Amino acid sequence: MGLETYKAVHQGGEGEIIEKKSRFIATVVPVETEEEAVAFIDAMKKKYWNAAHNCSAFVIGKRQELQRCSDDGEPSGTAGRPMLDVLLGEGICNVVVVVTRYFGGTLLGTGGLVRAYQSAVKAGLEQSVIIEKKPGIKLGIRTDYNGLGKVQHILGERRIPITGSEYSDVVKLEAMVPADEKEKLKEDLTEATMGRAGLTEGDQVFFALVDGEVLVFDEQ
Structure with a gap:
């Protein structure tokens, strides 16, 4: 058993931000395996089937050994990686987040997208219960x-x-x-x-x- 203290999600949550009329809904849940994370991402894509994008990031392992992210059609590097960076920056393990975007008609630009997706993840984490194990x-x-x-x-x-x-x-x-x-x-x-x-x-x-x-x- 590893002896390191680590942060994890005890109870998931959902946060939402609006940026230039685009809705960004972040859903955070705890997971133990890559299979669980992938299944959750698939479930969110079905739930929000009519959204423009369902971008995702997850981190598995007490030392954040497994990391994956997806831009889901957004310009490369503007969604999944910035979302993953928030999780890594917070030091949280065994977590998956999906940010669902409903397009509001106004382009945000590369920097605007990065900020919006990161802000959405932070909003989702604020509505979750994060614990230190x-x-x-x-x-x-x-x-x-x-x-x-x-x-x-x-x-x-x-x-x-x-x-x-x-x-x-x-x-x-x-x-x-x-x-x-x-x-x-x-x-x-x-x-x-x-x-x-x-x-x-x-x-x-x-x-x-x-x-x-x-x-x-x-x-x-």
Whole structure:
């Protein structure tokens, strides 16, 4: 599993701009494979069959390994590549965007087309939920009630979310810890509780925070 943090689309969106009476509708969705991206592009072409153009760009892979784009009849280099540049510039992976154009009767020129298609993609991304997926470890923490305050203080100070808790004769917490903070956190918890806290590492996963909620992704 790659250990890099990367940005992805959690929830797709649709944005629209008007440029000299031409409508540009950008539809953004998350995808995992090239096949999914191609199928989505085909679906958009069917949905907007009466549009002048359905230009597209997609990026697949945590390191943006696979990149494709299409001008769909617009002058070469005025649509697909500028759209792709926005996705790459934002650092977003596993995403496809289709910008549908309904021609308004006025030619925009090369520079105008580039700006319009890029602005449309940005509008679509603004209507989407973009998340940062980080590699993390589920850390089980077992402590007595005397050590609980210290454990909670350390987790709170580092903004490490608690994802589960169980209170009985002892307290069991589960925390989602960024992989690169794991060793330091374990040292600090051990020191603060004078070695009395029991620490258990769970599986490595990717996680993201959305509106304060921890989302876990079991990715290979």
